[in-house]
Amino acid sequence: AQTVTQSQPEMSVQEAETVTLSCTYDTSESNYYLFWYKQPPSRQMILVIRQEAYKQQNATENRFSVNFQKAAKSFSLKISDSQLGDTAMYFCAFRASNDYKLSFGAGTTVTVRA
């Protein structure tokens, strides 16, 4: 079974600044995918960014980027130029390449201050 750990329950950041969320995972799989999901107060789950384990290049989506360290089993999310609309809970998730099931971390609540 895979375990996903998010060690920061809450984080606060000033608008326009950068915040980094940490995620570590434990797996014996060699091929897998990693995701960050955003859950704003509306409760809707929104995919922010995804990374394929066999790709060394870190994924980037606009102001969101990841630092994927496969050997360390680490997958952090960096939010640059934070905006008030980034206020949400963020979940790290893992999926083995030969499976459909997602394993989620406990989540990190990010609050962007004006």
Add this chain to the structure above:
Amino acid sequence: NAGVTQTPKFQVLKTGQSMTLQCAQDMNHEYMSWYRQDPGMGLRLIHYSVGAGITDQGEVPNGYNVSRSTTEDFPLRLLSAAPSQTSVYFCASSRAHEKRAWADTQYFGPGTRLTVL
């Protein structure tokens, strides 16, 4: 194209009552799943299905039943509600035949907040 829909949005039950949470998708997705979200625990998989007539248990299946008679619908049944089942429930769906990360992105419904008294 409505995506993934869930009904009801909110529900209050008494201990021992039964009910069905509805989930439907109009994207012709083979894979559908149910998660529950509890504070400090993220989302945990209850049951999932890779196609009509096929279901399997996830991480926390006890107290829940599912069936998949059509591609579109995947209802979750609580047979005898307990206070421990107070949670927010999410249904998700995705394509199943392509396992590349971007090709089978899981789409989530808006969630159902269930309270069991």
